Amino acid sequence: MSDPVVIVVGNEKGGAGKSTLAIHVATALLHAGKRVAIIDLDLRQRSMSKFFANRAGWMHGNDQVLPMPVEPDMGDGKALARAGEDEQLARFEAAFAEAREQADVILIDTPGGDTLLSRTAHGLADQIVTPMNDSFVDFDLLGTVDPVTLDLLKPSIYSESVWEARKHRAITRGRGASIDWIVVTNRLAVAEARNRRRLEERMQKLAGRVGFRMGPGLRDRVIYRELFPFGLTVADLSSTVRPVSVSLAHVAARQELRNLMQALGLETGALDAPLDAAA
Structure with missing residues (x-):
């Protein structure tokens, strides 16, 4: 079996929608027929783990069968969060080794901060x-701009950490190995923001400087949140799986997720099938 593809969802800020993006990518991959392993390194929140626990409960209560990922056991998250770095790293390495044996894709959700586990992932x-x-509030995750001209001054610490990860990969796997870094503007407001054009211009400049590419994210839609308690996403909706009434907003959200998967170069699977809104 070939080595699995490892996808890390990360930045060093909370509230950007990492877990929301991770669970949507995971479910879309599952419906595309991929064997997916998930590792949730946000040890305190464990949002991705909770999502798939909700999914198992919803399936049991509704006599439904949906694809599920493999999740190697790292133990109690809160206890592990209090443990030393050596123990945390040992647990993660064991989980990653298990995932490599069982999956086509390993999806790792990381916490909003600089931790040893996040850097290792x-x-x-x-x-x-x-x-x-x-917004420019989150732009400093990637780079620092001049407060007067908004010209780019320098890459951020996180950008530098990704650069370090790329160097580590080149050293351990050879110069031909590379990390594809894609930045997606997540939780977009439905209405056009006044500063969006300026933000995109500076992101384009920074992309060329530090080596990421830009892709479409997920808008700030209620439907992404309303399906979470069921452990479902718009990728799961079908003629038999409809825990809520399907509207045109769900159809648009499904296309939005499809666009994201295409930008990541991943299979779109069930997202290619039309989803009929309720009359």
Whole structure:
């Protein structure tokens, strides 16, 4: 079996929608027929783990069968968060080794901060997906701008950490190995923001300087949140799986997820099938 593709969803800020993006990519991959392993390194929140626990509960209560990922056991997250770095790293390495044996894709959700586990995961990535909110508040995750001219001054610490991960990968796997870094503007407001054009201009400049590419993210839609308690996403909706009434907004969200998967170079699977809104 060939080595699995390792996708790391990461940045060093909370509230950018990392877990939301991770669970949507995971479910879309599952419906595309991929064997997916998930590792949730946000030890305190464990949002991705909770999502798939909700999914198992919803399936049991509704006599439904949906694809599920493999999740290697790292133990109690809160206890592990209090443990030393050596123990955390040992647990992660064991989980990653188990995932490699069982999956086509390993999807790792990282916490909003600089931790040893997050840095280690970034160094293992084939692809890093960095969501950011649609504002200059989050732009400093990637780079520093002049407060007067808004000209780019320098890359951020996180950009430098991705650079370090790329160097580590080149050293350990050879110069031909590379990490595909894609930044997606997540939680977009439905209405056009006044500063969006300026933000995109500076992101384009920074992309060329530090080596990421830009892709479409997920808008700030209620439907992404309303399906979470069921452990479902718009990728799961079908004629038999409809825990809520399907509207045109769900159809648009499904296309939005399809666009994201295409930008990441991943299979779109069930997202290619039309989804009929309720009359």
